[in-house]
Amino acid sequence: MRKRKVINRTEWFLIGIIFLYCAMVTLVNPAFLSFETLFDILRSSAVTTIMAAGIMVVIISGGIDVSFTAVALFGAYVTTKILTETSAAWMEHLGIAFLLSIFMGIIWGLLNAVIVHKLKLPAFIITLGTQNLIFGVMTTFIGSKTYGAAAIPKVFSRFASAQLFRIHTASGTIGVSSFVIPVAIVLALTWFIMYKTKMGRSIFALGNSESAAMRIGINPFRVRLFVYAYMGALAGVAGVVYVSQVRSMYPNALVGDELSVIAAAVIGGTKLSGGQGKLLGAFLGVLIVHLLNNTLIFLGLSSSWNDFFIGALMIVSVSVTAYQERLKNRKHFIFTE
Amino acid sequence: MGQELLTVKNLNKSFGGIHALKDINLTIRSNEIHCFAGINGSGKSTFIKCVSGIYEPDQGEIILNGRSYSRLSPQEAIEKGIQVIYQDLSLFSHLTIAENIAINKIMNSKKRLVSQKEIYSVAQTQLEKIGVEMDLNATVQESTMANCQLTAICRALAMDAKLIFMDEPTTALTGKEVKRLLTIVMDLKKKGYAIVFISHKLDEIFDIADKISIFRDGEIVGDFERSELDKKKLSHYMTGREVEYPRYVRTFQDNTPLLQVDRLGQKENYQDISFSVRPGDILGLTGLLGSGRTELGLTLFGLNPHNEGSIFFEGRELRRLTPGLMKSLGIGLLPEDRAAQGLFANRSVKQNLSSVVLERFSRTAGLLDQKEEERIAIEISTDMNVKTSSVDAPVSTLSGGNQQKVVIGKWIASKPKLFIMDAPTVGIDVGSKAEIYDKIQFYASQGMAILLISDEIEEIVLNCNRILVMAQGRQIAMIEEEERLQASQSELEEKIMQLISEENPLPVQTQGGAVV
């Protein structure tokens, strides 16, 4: 019997690309190869990693969500507003901020799930709708004020500047951002849910075939409630990390980022048609996207090259997966072309 | 007599205009194997889906363990001990074989957590129970039809259900596996389970049945003890007429070979195969699962490159075979795995029928002539006797057997010079089989050459004027026209059976049911 592989081909392919790219950049600019760059990437990719874990779960279940950036923004914005306007000192706590934002995320997620399930319309259209709805609710009913660095609650800036540990290098002392804590928790939790729980099995089953899932007694509505609420919760987490990172809050922040998060998951081998995807792949996908984002300057290229590379990578990665699948099928005399 | 497990009273179910079940009354008891027989589209699968909670009955009562329900949810049905091996298998294609086998058990256990180890042990236990070996880490998508079917069987057996419905569980299996499955079914019966078994292979029914219920047009036209029926009576009740299978004799005059295959070989699958086919020949290719017959058929359609020997078509040697080239030369393939390769499930019957003969009614500039498309679709579906409310209905709403008639019909309509048919009548009822044989023989008498791959020996002997027997990738016998004409049907069947079993001794059964 064949061994079950921990790292599959798509993932090896991504790892290879990361190494190749790093080698190339180092050749051009040796300053690149440093702990500083590594820590920088870990820090700057935190928000995307958290959201990518969530969207991967949604896509595996056979759905899609494009409203999560709006949800993250909503959670972060409303939390910021509450924290700055409250007089209760105990509210000024990072835990409270996360809870508030997660709670709002879950509410929006549940709403997504209910509409997607009851209306039986494509989730893409529905969540595109809720995305606008959420922006609308926020700007009309809650406010559209911009919070500058000075107005942001202190807990956020403290969270952003906190460091897990430091190392001393020739160029000075650098530290690992505390953002890796929420990232690590989210990754571990997502892994646990997807591979160790019944809910995880149901999510995979639903994404493979809704009718077959129902036949073994899985309730698709329950699974959808969970999946979209989970996405909402992670968006809430990402929102708080986001405000802390940029130390300001605009009512239109994060807009348009949803597609690059989905791209990262897809580059990592998550199948848009559902039922298939791996966390490691999605994580590698995010790393690549951010690596390009952060380091093209080392190559002396403008950031507009970023889009070019990401686009090319996505096409290559998806075709490699599809091609391998065809070869595999051929070996077993299954032909779909 | 066992105790009543399930009683159904006045069950009715309609789909739009089709009254699929009419006032069904039926009782299923423990310690009993209850077979359903009936032609394609008579309502067998629909009955199962009503009882297992997939369809909501329009009317009627389902009494389970003494409690009455007007409808069940799939969850309730599973909890009450009902398991189904669905005709369409209903597997999860991106999950592994192990995960597919274990998923029912895991989803219905009290535990919330899942361990990979448990998945493997559940899967391994089931495979050992039915005595087969499979790659547990392969995904369903990359597995053969037979392995998928075995997976679905294992999944249902893993649940320790009280009542197991098996909707045509043997369509993709041959000799050894079928025997093994039937032995297991008998074992389960002794242990007190109730089994409902559906098959169009009447031998299987008579091998295991205690009771036989016959469906016709959504009604049960009779409940019988096995002893009250024989094959002839049964097919009469199913179809309402005498079923007579035609025997083929080649009359076509042209003897120039159309296809010649010379010492063809492909690493793991077959070696040293040589034969030729003339127009009007129906060449039978038979052997057990794994004998290489399917793989050889795929090679001839350009789907599975050979690495030894040569292939000539109309006197020309073919070097780089691709499905596109073979199609343009006039070669057609009816693949073994119809679900994945032959049909667009969500498209209409019409669109499916027209997909192969598109060029025939595409006007200039690639526009389709819709009237002509409709006319051809109606013509083929009437010709093949497809039971559907209209040619605009999606193929997925047809019964399993009727879906297959659509695939066969669409290929025959393209009038290939050489038609490779892999298991053409699997899942087709006894009556429609006669019609399909008629059709095959008619086209052959007009000069179509046919390569008929099948493990139903009766089918091979009836339809083929020449027969090639394969075992473990080798050509072990070629029965030529003269020999076939001189021998009787049963002599030939006997001979082929003998040839195959010599090469593949069946596992010896010991008392514990283990295989040595």
Ligand SMILES: Nc1ncnc2c1ncn2[C@@H]1O[C@H](COP(=O)(O)OP(=O)(O)OP(=O)(O)O)[C@@H](O)[C@H]1O
């Ligand atoms: N979902 C559906 N929508 C519309 N019609 C349906 C649906 N399911 C079944 N039917 C119709 O109900 C009738 C009975 O179908 P069913 O699948 O029960 O037949 P069957 O006896 O299992 O046949 P087979 O031997 O071919 O599997 C058929 O005419 C079929 O077209």
Ligand SMILES: [Mg+2]
């Ligand atoms: Mg059926």
